[in-house]
Amino acid sequence: MASFGAGNPYGDPNWYNGAYHSPYYKETHKAWRARCRSFVEEHIMPFVSEWEVNKAVPRETYVKCAEAGLLPVVVGAHSGAFDLVPKEAPQDLDYFHELIFVDELARCGSGGVLWGLIEGLQIGLPPVLNFGTEEMKKRVAPDCLMGRKIISLNITEPSAGSDVAAIKTTAVREGDFYIVNGNKKWITNGIFSDYFTCAVRTGGQGMRGVSMLLLEKDSMPGITTKRMDCQGVWPSGTTYVEFDQVKVPVANLIGKENEGFGVIMKNFNHERWGFVVQATRFSRVLLEDSWNFANKRSTFGKKLVEHPVIRWKLAEMTRQVEGIHHWLENMTFQLCQMPKDQAMTTLGGPIALMKAHSSKIFEYCAREARQIFGGNAYTRSGLGERAERLYRDVGAYAIPGGSEEILLDLAIRQVLAGQAAILSELRSLHEYWKQQLGAAQGSDRSASPAAASPAAKELSNVGREEAVERRLSEGLQDFTDSIVQSIEGLSSKLVFEVPARPGPQPKPRTQSDQPRTTEFHSANLNLGRLRLREACASLRSRRCLFLLCLPMAMAMAILRRMPLPG
Ligand SMILES: Cc1cc2nc3c(=O)[nH]c(=O)nc-3n(C[C@H](O)[C@H](O)[C@H](O)COP(=O)(O)OP(=O)(O)OC[C@H]3O[C@@H](n4cnc5c(N)ncnc54)[C@H](O)[C@@H]3O)c2cc1C
Secondary structure (H helix, E strand, O other): OOOOOOOOOOOOOHHHOOOOOOOOOOHHHHHHHHHHHHHHHHHOHHHHHHHHHHOOOOHHHHHHHHHOOOHHHHHOOOOOHHHHOOOOOOOOOOHHHHHHHHHHHHHHOOHHHHHHHHHHHHHHOHHHHHHOOHHHHHHHHHHHHOOOOOEEEEOOEOOEOOOHHHOOOEEEEEOOEEEEEEEEEEEOOHHHOOEEEEEEEOOOOOHHHEEEEEEEOOOOOOEEEEEOOOOOOHHHOOEEEEEEEEEEEHHHEEOOOOOHHHHHHHHHHHHHHHHHHHHHHHHHHHHHHHHHHHHHOEEOOEEHHHOHHHHHHHHHHHHHHHHHHHHHHHHHHHHHHOOHHHHHHHOHHHHHHHHHHHHHHHHHHHHHHHHHHHHHHHOOOOOOHHHHHHHHHOHHHHOOOOOHHHHHHHHHHHHHHHHHHHHHHHHHHHHHHHHHHHHHHHHHHHHOOOOOOHHHHHHHHHHHHHHHHHHHHHHHHHHHHHHHHHHHHHHHHOEEOOOOOOOOOOOEEOHHHHHHOOOOOOHHHHHHHHHHHHHHHHHHHHOOOOOOOHHHHHHHHHHHHOOOOO
16 A cells, blocks of 8 residues: 655654554545645645744635635534535544644644644634534634634633633623623634633632633724733734623523533543644654754764664654554544543543643653754754744643643542542442341341240241341342442433542532533443442352442442553
8 A cells, every 4th residue: 555755764653654554544534634735735834934933824824724625624523514614524524534634734843833723713613613502603603614714712811720610701791791801811813813712700609600702803892912922832822812891792602601611621622632633743743853863963973863872762752652643543533433422521531641641742752852953953943943943832732721730630530530429329329228128127027926936936037037038139139230220320320520629529410410510420430330240240140148248348349440541
């Protein structure tokens, strides 16, 4: 099979090499890859340095990218974006098409150019597509998807970043309008934006008082934007946004009032997954440039690549880039296969871990590339231009969309919350069966004759023990059935809240509370269910009578045997 790309060592994912096989990619992906590469080679690569200096991507490039049928792919395969524009979706559109486009675009080696072109759209439009009214979708989305208008996601404020629930921007209802006042900080594409997908406070303190609103610059006076002078991603236009008495129609509410926190959370998987695609290709760009430079530059009469220390650096970068790419492909496959809601709950933790992993690898590669390039990576042009630039762009991957610290912690807290939910269910079952057993023993005692002969007493004792044993045995059967059913029910119904900061233990919630929950998790319940099935089958076959000890013993066994991910 034909190879694709320049064929530099590890310069592209291994499915680009004709000798490799992959279960993920079909002809449609290969054709799409060729379209993406030719667009990027012709319309992006030659202009990156210029756009970096200008700190902006020209508006006509958005339109060109949309006209080529590429731009609408960045808002998620399930979003229905291609139904809203006069462009044909790639055949059998799935998340691998988005991965391929963003990966190919990231070959430009500039976080700023990439974000300038797609980031506001990739994170700002999905809330409108997934939660906006039909009218809003039809009015706003086509212009954004065709590159005619720019949209941004406005969550972070000067005093609230990681702790999203602490935002202070207010939206006070006055008749058919909200009056919005407040500030947003570090908003990607904000300075270029026509639309602002914005988190506001419509209710009381905390996550349950947050709503999402769409603000429109042209028709709503009171929005001012100021470019922030930042370390990297210059053409992305990192912006300080101020809202001063902005009058927003109630019809611009995205989702329901005071349920905006759920909208924000549902946006996160796709946003974080997108960051991983970008950080992974940037790491690969650094690796590719390092290979090329190490084969060109000589010191002490040898090529750099002939020095063991440099070979070790290349090997360290390579193993990490290849590793994260394969994890990314696996997660992308899960996104393609799982129903949307299931993906949101089940993949939340793994994608959080993967994002943190990818930015750490990016940072590692940026440092090692700099050391391979030496002084050339310290100048803003020439051979080390991309190494110099990407070194400055790393922070834009380690901090936004959930910083490394927040995401690593989140992933583990989700596992713990899953275990706590199982334990709590087991405890309540234990209570239930203790009561059942008490009732069974009570009725047997009352049935035994008070004044019987010793022989009759002995016989009746034997009978009573048999009866109790029979009931226990039947009870065990019922118990194991009901526990499996409960855990099955639990995995589909139970959702629970993960506190944003240290505090009380996670509290199980039922489906009726769903709109108020922040994080959902079911993967561990599924795992627990499997373990329970195994344990119950083995207990049944041995007719174990230690019923009272059973629930706690099982809980301990599950908790001990459940591995943490990673
Ligand atoms: C380049 C760039 C682009 C951005 N684009 C956007 C955008 O388009 N829209 C938007 O809304 N926001 C955007 N942001 C903002 C970004 O989402 C926030 O910077 C991020 O959420 C972190 O918030 P913070 O900077 O206020 O840090 P803080 O929340 O104040 O945290 C400070 C540091 O402490 C750590 N920390 C915080 N809490 C904990 C904890 N519980 N345990 C351990 N460590 C903790 C964090 O990791 C962080 O490094 C962008 C930021 C950058 C840098």
